[in-house]
Amino acid sequence: MSTIDDVRDRIDIVEVVGEYVALKRAGRIYRGLCPFHDERTPSFVVYPDSGNWRCFGACATGGNAFDFVMRVENIDFRAALEILARRAGVVLAPPSPAAAKRESERDRMLAATAAAVDFYHAQLMRGAAADPGRAYLRARAFGADVAQAFQLGWAPAAGTALVEHLTARGFGPDALVAAGLARPREGGGGVFDLFRGRLMIPIHDARGHAIGFGARTLDPDGVPKYLNSPQSPIFDKGHMLFGLHRAARAIRAGGVAVVVEGYTDVIRAHAAGFDNVVASLGTALTEHQVKLLKRFAGVIVLALDADAAGQAATLRGLEVAREAAAGDVVPVPTASGMVRYEHRLDVELRVAALPPGRDPDDVIRADPETWRAAVAAAKPLMAYLFDALTADLDLTEPRGRIKAADRLIPVIADIPDVVGRSAWLSRLAALIQIDERDLAARLPAAGGGGRGGAPRPSGEGRRAGGAT
Numbered sequence: 001m002s003t004i005d006d007v008r009d010r011i012d013i014v015e016v017v018g019e020y021v022a023l024k025r026a027g028r029i030y031r032g033l034c035p036f037h038d039e040r041t042p043s044f045v046v047y048p049d050s051g052n053w054r055c056f057g058a059c060a061t062g063g064n065a066f067d068f069v070m071r072v073e074n075i076d077f078r079a080a081l082e083i084l085a086r087r088a089g090v091v092l093a094p095p096s097p098a099a100a101k102r103e104s105e106r107d108r109m110l111a112a113t114a115a116a117v118d119f120y121h122a123q124l125m126r127g128a129a130a131d132p133g134r135a136y137l138r139a140r141a142f143g144a145d146v147a148q149a150f151q152l153g154w155a156p157a158a159g160t161a162l163v164e165h166l167t168a169r170g171f172g173p174d175a176l177v178a179a180g181l182a183r184p185r186e187g188g189g190g191v192f193d194l195f196r197g198r199l200m201i202p203i204h205d206a207r208g209h210a211i212g213f214g215a216r217t218l219d220p221d222g223v224p225k226y227l228n229s230p231q232s233p234i235f236d237k238g239h240m241l242f243g244l245h246r247a248a249r250a251i252r253a254g255g256v257a258v259v260v261e262g263y264t265d266v267i268r269a270h271a272a273g274f275d276n277v278v279a280s281l282g283t284a285l286t287e288h289q290v291k292l293l294k295r296f297a298g299v300i301v302l303a304l305d306a307d308a309a310g311q312a313a314t315l316r317g318l319e320v321a322r323e324a325a326a327g328d329v330v331p332v333p334t335a336s337g338m339v340r341y342e343h344r345l346d347v348e349l350r351v352a353a354l355p356p357g358r359d360p361d362d363v364i365r366a367d368p369e370t371w372r373a374a375v376a377a378a379k380p381l382m383a384y385l386f387d388a389l390t391a392d393l394d395l396t397e398p399r400g401r402i403k404a405a406d407r408l409i410p411v412i413a414d415i416p417d418v419v420g421r422s423a424w425l426s427r428l429a430a431l432i433q434i435d436e437r438d439l440a441a442r443l444p445a446a447g448g449g450g451r452g453g454a455p456r457p458s459g460e461g462r463r464a465g466g467a468t
């Protein structure tokens with residue numbers, strides 16, 4: 001038996017959850033107010049027999065004790081395992097010497113990064129050479145309070161200011177290079193600052209540790225416009241969401257996360273009181289990022305510039321997000337004591353279309369109400385894809401209708417539940433005026449697919465079902 005199984009078997013889910021939620025027994029289950037969203041009537045249920053929990057309210061999520069502790073404590077799996085192992089009296093194997101060394105190197109990189117955040121921030125607030133940085137923030141109407149809240153900074157243009165500062169604090173050149181803060185000089189002879197003459201935006205992990213930077217040049221000819229920290233043991237762009245450590249509480253309370261593209265979009269949103277906004281640090285949301293958000297939100301709203309919407313890169317990104325958003329197939333105990341398998345729909349994806357040519361920063365700065373309305377009017381991803389994938393087609397022509405079917409049928413075929421699949425098929429049939437049965441015949445899994453509510457071994461997972 002694995003250590004994880006051992007821990008899971010020994011803990012009592014009711015006891016674990018009961019430390020955070022007042023639970024009331026109702027027959028074989030327990031109910032309480034969901035700790036992940038605001039509610040007055042309890043829609044949070046704990047199943048002692050299976051060791052699972054589920055919110056039937058705004059978050060519409062669930063899981064086992066590990067998922068619960070990860071969410072409620074805002075920690076990763078390893079940290080949740082440590083907490084639950086302690087409870088269960090299970091001793092985790094001590095890390096190997098190699099793992100212990102890696103861990104202490106990581107700690108060293110985090111410490112160097114935290115010291116760099118402080119240094120850059122002090123430069124921005126008081127440094128004589130940071131005028132361009134302060135002027136930029138003033139021009140964008142970001143006040144000192146915002147600079148402080150996000151620990152914004154200024155990297156001096158002189159090549160070794162940070163290296164000298166951190167060297168004096170005991171960080172060796174190797175640690176600075178490993179942490180992505182410095183670079184070795186060509187032909188040897190020490191290291192120099194990686195970031196020079198840039199506005200520094202610290203990036204934190206979900207627990208609030210600074211792990212890297214987005215660094216904006218203020219030189220109109222400077223390239224790249226944004227320089228990110230290099231990939232390192234502490235910084236992995238595809239696994240991070242900018243602003244998550246500040247947004248987690250609001251996202252959890254409202255059950256909604258809004259994803260934008262840029263650093264300044266997030267900073268603007270938070271400055272205007274929209275606390276549930278994070279950035280994907282790239283154009284497309286990665287599967288890891290969706291999985292990370294699933295721990296906090298039942299709904300993910302993607303805020304897209306209307307110009308970019310419908311473009312191939314955006315749509316591919318949405319496909320990845322949709323795939324990651326669909327839940328795993330999980331056993332669900334029924335009232336009669338039987339078990340059935342169903343998709344755990346962990347998160348709903350919606351798309352908010354912004355006015356053409358304007359990013360969230362512009363929109364919020366001009367009128368916060370426009371932003372609020374756009375997010376509130378976000379369309380479910382399927383409805384959005386229907387619009388985006390047919391926008392360039394003439395549906396009064398046979399050729400346009402055939403193209404619409406070619407593009408939308410694969411999307412519909414991927415809908416995990418039977419009811420949803422059939423509803424969207426009807427909608428497509430009505431849209432292109434083709435008999436629904438003819439369309440159904442083109443669905444790969446139509447008829448005997450047995451997906452969604454049908455019983456099946458959990459081991460098949462969503463891959464085997466082709467479902468997303």
Ligand SMILES: [Zn+2]
Pocket residue numbers: 034035036037044055056057058059060
């Ligand atoms: Zn909930």
